[in-house]
Amino acid sequence: xxxxxxxxxxxxxxxxxxxxxxxxxxxxxxxxxxxxxxxxxxxxxxxxxxxxxxxxxxxxxxxxxxxxx
Numbered sequence: 001x002x003x004x005x006x007x008x009x010x011x012x013x014x015x016x017x018x019x020x021x022x023x024x025x026x027x028x029x030x031x032x033x034x035x036x037x038x039x040x041x042x043x044x045x046x047x048x049x050x051x052x053x054x055x056x057x058x059x060x061x062x063x064x065x066x067x068x069x
Contacts, residue, residue, distance in 0.1 A: 029037075038045035
C-alpha cells in the first residue's frame with residue numbers, strides 16, 4: 001500500500017496565484033511579529049482584526065428559511 005499523493009486534500013498553506021499580483025512579495029508571519037509591525041506603525045492589530053470580523057459579520061445575512069427555534 002502506498003501513500004496517496006496529489007489527492008488535493010488536506011491543509012493548503014500557500015498563497016494562490018490568480019494572475020493579478022497585488023503585492024511584490026507575499027508571505028506568512030507569526031502573529032506576534034504582525035502585532036509588533038502594526039505597533040511600530042502606530043496601529044493596533046487586534047483592534048483591526050476585530051473590526052474586520054465585525055464588518056464581515058454585519059454584511060452576512062442568513063439565507064435559511066427555517067423557522068426560529
